[in-house]
Amino acid sequence: MRKSDVVSYFGSQVKVAEALGIKPSAVCQWDEIIPPLRSFQIERLTSGALSVGASKESKQENYNVRS
Numbered sequence: 001m002r003k004s005d006v007v008s009y010f011g012s013q014v015k016v017a018e019a020l021g022i023k024p025s026a027v028c029q030w031d032e033i034i035p036p037l038r039s040f041q042i043e044r045l046t047s048g049a050l051s052v053g054a055s056k057e058s059k060q061e062n063y064n065v066r067s
Helices: 003-010 011-022 024-028 036-045 056-063
Strands: none
Touching: 003 011, 011 024, 024 036
């Protein structure tokens, strides 16, 4: 899930933060690919409008494990 898609859906980083119950500064610190657990939370909040597994590419990005 991409940060730009989430911000576009909610309208601003501040609104994303409000929806998640976190500080706007936390949203600002995200890379373009949102942390996996937040992605699942956003999928649930948007009733699937934004999906963790929307595409093969985004699914791979969300589950890449750093060694």
